[in-house]
Amino acid sequence: MMQPLHAPPNEAGVSALPRRVAESMMPTEERIGSRHTDAAAEARLRARYAAQRRFKAYGVLAIGVAIGALLWLLITLLSNGVTAFVQTNLRLAITFDPAVVDPQGNQSPESLAQGDFGRVIRDALRQRFPDAQGRVAVRNLLALLSSGAEFELRDRVIADPSMIGTTQPVWVLASSDVDMFRKGFFEKAADGGAGGRLNAQQVAWIEELAASGDLALQWNRLFFKAGDSRDPELVGVLGGVLGSFFTLFVCLVLAFPFGVAAAIYLEEFAPKNRFTDIIEVNINNLAAVPSIIFGLLGLAVFLNFFGMPRSAPLVGGIVLALMSLPTIIIASRAALRAVPPSIREAAYGLGASKMQVVLHHVLPLGLPGMLTGSIIAMAQALGETAPLLMIGMVAFIVDIPQGLTSSATALPVQIFMWADNPERGFVEKTSAAIIVLLAFLLTMNAIAIFLRKKFERRW
Amino acid sequence: MDSNIAPSQPSVPTVVSPPMLQNEPPAIAARTVNVFYGEKHALKDVTIDIYRRQVTAFIGPSGCGKSTFLRCFNRMNDIIETCRVTGRITLDGGDIYDPRLDVVQLRARVGMVFQKPNPFPKSIYDNIAYGPRIHGLTTSRKELDNVVEQSLRRAALWDEVKDRLSEPGTALSGGQQQRLCIARAIAVSPDVILMDEPCSALDPIATAKIEELMDELRQDYTIIIVTHSMQQAARVSQRTAFFHLGELVEVGPTEEIFTRPQDKRTQDYITGRFG
Amino acid sequence: MTAGVLALVLCVLCFAGFWLGRQEAVRIRSGGVQPHSLPSYYGSYVALVCGIPASLALLIWISAADSLVRQFVIAGLPDHLSALPEGDLALLLTDVRNMAYGRVPLNTARPEIVGAVEHYLRLGEISRWLMWLVVLALAIGGLLLGRRMVSAEFRARNAVEQILNILLIASSTVAVLTTIAIVLSLIFEALRFFAKVPVTEFLFGLTWSPQTALRAEQVGASGAFGAVPLITGTMLISVIAMLVAVPTGLMAAVYMSEFMPGRLRAVVKPVLEILAGIPTVVYGFFAALTVAPLVRDAGMAIGLNVASQSALAAGVVMGIMIIPFVSSLSDDVLNAVPNSLREGSYGLGATQAETIKLVLLPAALPGIVASVILAFSRALGETMIVVMAAGLAANITINPLDAVTTVTVHIAALLVGDQEFDSAKTLSAFALGLLLFVVTLTLNVIAQRVVKKYREQYE
Known part of the structure; x- marks a missing residue:
């Protein structure tokens, strides 16, 4: 049956040509919808596209503002802080007079601990600049030295008692003012002084030392092995870092198991009822409670009610654990939800109990996601300051914390305390401590991203 | 050669449009159109003419590419990043994939009604007025009121909603919502209206109303409807195109397709052997 | 420390319990009878029965013993000391504790204190002995009980799962x-405050000056506790932050x-999120060090009188911090639009x-409003930025x-x-x-x- 109603092919072929001609000759006005293509419509269209370009420009501007602010912040901190990783030292020819440094004369650490190393350093400096005469001039000269220089020198001699009795060139720590001047943070004043803290005479001494190569920037080891101090050239982040470490340790040990257990219950076992509804609403709300409120909780409950020690990483860790718990629960639930139901069904199909399904299949598959979420929560907790202020981790603590209950501060709190100090040297050290903190945060987030990438699965 | 012969399918018997249309050029002419979604070849060498003031129905089993093809006519596929279209589609002789052509302008000329009614979460009035406003079609509030009323009347919705134009469009019933969407499309005064399974989410009564409406509208508009219901295609369309696995199998007057299909696959489909 | 040792002993006992239970089940199986569950479930059961009650007892002892000992010490004090006001009593007890731990040399001048210290030490000793006794009894009792439960019919898996x-x-x-603890501790302490200062004065008073008299005989320094200046200040800074961030x-x-x-987008989005990951103490330092002087200098340059700790500087920096918060919430909301x-x-x-602006x-x-509310609530609770950049001046003003x-x-x-906890x-x-x-x-x-x-609307 060959298409009886249709025109034969040759007929169609014949009819095609005139039609195409007709089409090309058709006047434009005949076309329907010309109001969308006429000149007025074109003008309107141009205006509309201009509006779109403006709109997009606002968007680019907004992103630019945000990224610009980020760069501004980071560059400010870096430019203020990187110099803190080197420290100005003076080279002096020090004579280790046994009578002064080794009062018992047996070179034992006990004897050396009683030695007056400050005197040998002071004597060496005065020998170097005999022109400093008179009380004021001598005081100005000795102000070039750090008050911590003698303790460092003592430790060095205890480690190597053969120095006793000799005279040799030794690098000793300069004061913060010298350090700031050397790093160019002080403007030179018209009278030859600098930064309002160094007078012309001191600047001349510094320049003389620098000219003879006896003043140099050296790697600031102290910054990574000391605790807090009143003097900016003597401070270190180790106390804060260890305090933060102990705090986070407690936080993780408490928050991770409880968070994961709560997530498993809510995601896998919880019946839909009022009780679980309350828990869910509660977790969401708890996640948005200001952190300082958790500090009040810690103060009222753990310190006052349970009588736990103030300033202890243990209490800080508990408070931060309560604070991170909602974050960990929410992240862990998301990780559990990402495990496809087919895995559960397969395990049920083999006769596994619900607990076995969860513990043998769902939990191992969800664990990388939970870990990632927990690391991110820990990174947040590491930067948290306000609740730690409330429980007394804000004390001036020179010693490096030894354990969970020893008095300690945390790295962000250390930053807060240094930031309060108006001295120029502390601005530098605060920025450097922030760089250390950001480096830790960056590492933790990088680990989290690495874990996510490594264990990411496509179901 | 007649323009509505598919040149890529010489084996398919020639299908010619009814004589009454012979002396009018097609509104839309598609030539060897191919669509790719990433690696997937969704539409293969489709060539077809769409005539004015007719309802053309695209039928075929799901996943056959009919909706994909429909979305080529107003370049809705542009939104999908991985989608690539080759071939040539002309609207009133102008290539709609011409880089100089503005897609916003094109979509004003080729309106679309979607599978699920998608009124904006605004008042009924604002839903209709949206198109005229963005395109600047009216200059006064009175004129806009008029366009809204006329559009609603054309969509046979005026009597039902004239007293509650400020209520949200989402508060209407499903069938009313779909007619609202049709009125919204009409308000822009397009040449062509594309309808992508406009009744699939509606009950039979609402479907009947929409079908009646389509019959009305074809007096003024070129309508293309994608449907999975063969009965609907038979009821509302003058021409029908059958798609299968990304190919245009057969196109012709609706009556022909349903009574004397040329291709075995069409026959199998309309007799319900697959689909 | 002794609690730590005990915890270790407890762990060992749990392992022993696991091993015993498991061995018993293996023995039953080798006797030809198939036990209901796998041997490791019997082991786990014994370990849990051994460990859980004992650990609970240990925890309770750790948290309660100290305050209990304090009560006994107070009860044992001579009348003239136990009648002291609460604050002085607390100080006295702290002294006693410090002397007992040897942190402070024993005050031999006051025999009643020496008596208290001895009493304290004796009670501490007794309490430690009791702890060991109770915890070990519970652990060993649980171990034996669990071990006796092991039999072929016993459904160990079900019990462990329960x-x-x-x-x-x-x-x-x-x-x-945690929420209950927060609410209770806040309400409890706040009620003590409202017993001294009327609620109406706190909520509507216009002066905040909490300096109470250090000694009772001082006059004129009763303190004013009107929170209005603090509330308006919080509002002002938060509104400025929202004007930047939204x-x-x-x-x-x-x-x-x-x-x-x-x-x-895959690059820019994480970069913006860095802003949210930077600790607030860093923002505070940045605000105080860089932004506040900049705002002041800019104000001076155009002839405005700007405070050195202006609300504007703190607000802008807080706004920068909140940008990613608003943007990621808005992003979620926009993605939820069908x-x-x-x-x-x-x-x-x-x-x-046009689609974005009009549809x-x-x-x-609604979703955007909700995220703005959340962001606002976060701004209200933010602590470190304002502590470091806003200062303590309780002014009522809307001048940024x-x-x-x-x-x-x-x-x-x-x-x-x-x-002092009673002031x-x-x-x-x-x-x-x-x-x-x-x-x-409430805002959350x-x-x-x-x-x-909003979610339901589109689901």
């Missing part, structure tokens, strides 16, 4: 308990989700900008160039350092905390309701 289930439920209630965050989110190509609306608008020939943003409005202070600043200021000054911090908690909680609940409704 215990685990209870542990999971208990974990998920930790979040609820337009920037929203436009950034819109641009990223609607205009930016996917590959660029695609059909986008298509409907494009299908009518709208440009992208997407209005449709997403003036110095203002906030609720959180004063909570921190009142509780950092030494406190209105210290307790007022808890009243402020309660105020902050109630306000932020409202925002979550709105979000939920």
